Amino acid sequence: MDSDKRVLIGMSGGIDSSAACMILQEQGYEVIGLTMRMWDLPRHFPNEGQSIPQFAIEAKELAEKIGIEHHILDVRDDFKRTVIKSFTDEYLKGNTPNPCVLCNKQFKWHYLLQEADRLNCQWVATGHYARISRKNNHFILNRGADPKKDQSYFLWRLGQQELARTIFPLGDITKEEIKQYVEKKGFHEKVEKKESMEVCFIPGDYRDFLREQLPDLDREVTGGYFIDAAGRKLGQHKGFPFYTIGQRKGLEIALGKPMFVTRINPIKNTIRLGERSELLTRNMVISDVIETIPGILNTSEPVDVQIRYRSAAIPATLRKGETPNEWIVCFQSDASAVTPGQSAVIYQNDCIIGGGIIADQRLLKKYAL
Missing domain, CATH: 3.40.50.620 (HUPs)
Known part of the structure; x- marks a missing residue:
């Protein structure tokens, strides 16, 4: 054959x-x-x-x-x-x-x-x-x-x-x-046969996996603080790699109301906590952007952007960033827990026309939105 x-x-x-x-x-x-x-x-x-x-x-x-x-x-x-x-x-x-x-x-x-x-x-x-x-x-x-x-x-x-x-x-x-x-x-x-939904190389908690791969991790990232939006210290955390945006459970800190991880600063080793409303945004920056067809991404046509696997795509429009592979996504409704490092996949009528990696939300400061 x-x-x-x-x-x-x-x-x-x-x-x-x-x-x-x-x-x-x-x-x-x-x-x-x-x-x-x-x-x-x-x-x-x-x-x-x-x-x-x-x-x-x-x-x-x-x-x-x-x-x-x-x-x-x-x-x-x-x-x-x-x-x-x-x-x-x-x-x-x-x-x-x-x-x-x-x-x-x-x-x-x-x-x-x-x-x-x-x-x-x-x-x-x-x-x-x-x-x-x-x-x-x-x-x-x-x-x-x-x-x-x-x-x-x-x-x-x-x-x-x-x-x-x-x-x-x-x-x-x-x-x-x-x-x-x-x-x-x-x-x-x-x-x-039961199908696994976890990452194929992680049998349990990713934090344990990180410790196995990086034996000195706990010593290197210990001693950081939970802070609020004003920068006030709320208590100590176990190390910034052990948290993710939107996390509520496992924080091991009592503040009298449900609090969520809203920002992670690896340089200062701080974890910002806030209420659920502080996770919401209408804009985000994506980097390392790839276009399915050269020039198909534009600022005039509406798109749908999916920011995690198990969530619905959100209607949005796009704006060009300061570099060719950096774009700003402007959501038509609130997006919750936008997480740096995750993929943002851009659809039109169920077709992927591009995608990028969600960048640090602090990059929004350089754009007038």
Whole structure:
């Protein structure tokens, strides 16, 4: 079979990538599976003496049952150098990172395309719930048909090079339909398997993970203060990397009313607390902005901007910033807990036209808003 019908698919051993494999087979593709071993956790090795992670074993077993070639790629060292280091670095800057966004662009698709070329595959595929369309000879990433499972938010950094060779077999299908499909195929255990919603390399609290990766962290960030909007000290905190914008629980400080983290200053090691209303804003600055099509972002057309995965996009307009890759988002209604380090994804009619990283809100001071 020629390379035009050969597709390399990322396999995690779960229901979505398994379903994607079988759908591609039915569509006439020669499917090859690739499972990346990125980060080992104790739960990946449930049996004594086990040397291969359970998810890789399950992916390989699925591949054997449906009769496709399968490869396991050990990329743990590179994953630690790139994704893990970026994750810890961002917290040390006072930001709250979104490692999945970085991983998809600079890691998963990097290796998928590299291995696809090696294995003579024209296409790569994943089990993400997203779709791809074309506009003016450019590829556009669109939301998946299932609004509850749409994962386009995590994929906004994929560029033309990646999208031109990507297939999303699940883009037009709902999760419930996938469950029924896999059940009919005889893979009941895939349907019953509980899916993890956490970051893949963090088994519990991210704070414990930071301490494991940065043994001197507690000593380096201890001794900071909670402050109010006027700068008055309210009490001591445990270190700025252990907090995130919008956090209310776990502050371990009693002030007689619910208080939230409204700002983090890593230079002064201060955490500003305020009431819920102090989390609201109509404007934010985004940096490292990427346009899907050159020149598609403008100041005249309304857009919808999504600032976290589990929240609805908010109608907004855009203003150009002082540098080419810096824009100001002007929301049409209040946005809550705008968090530096998180992704702001810009949509029009369910199509991603751009995105950026939420910057420190203090940058708003240089703009007349």
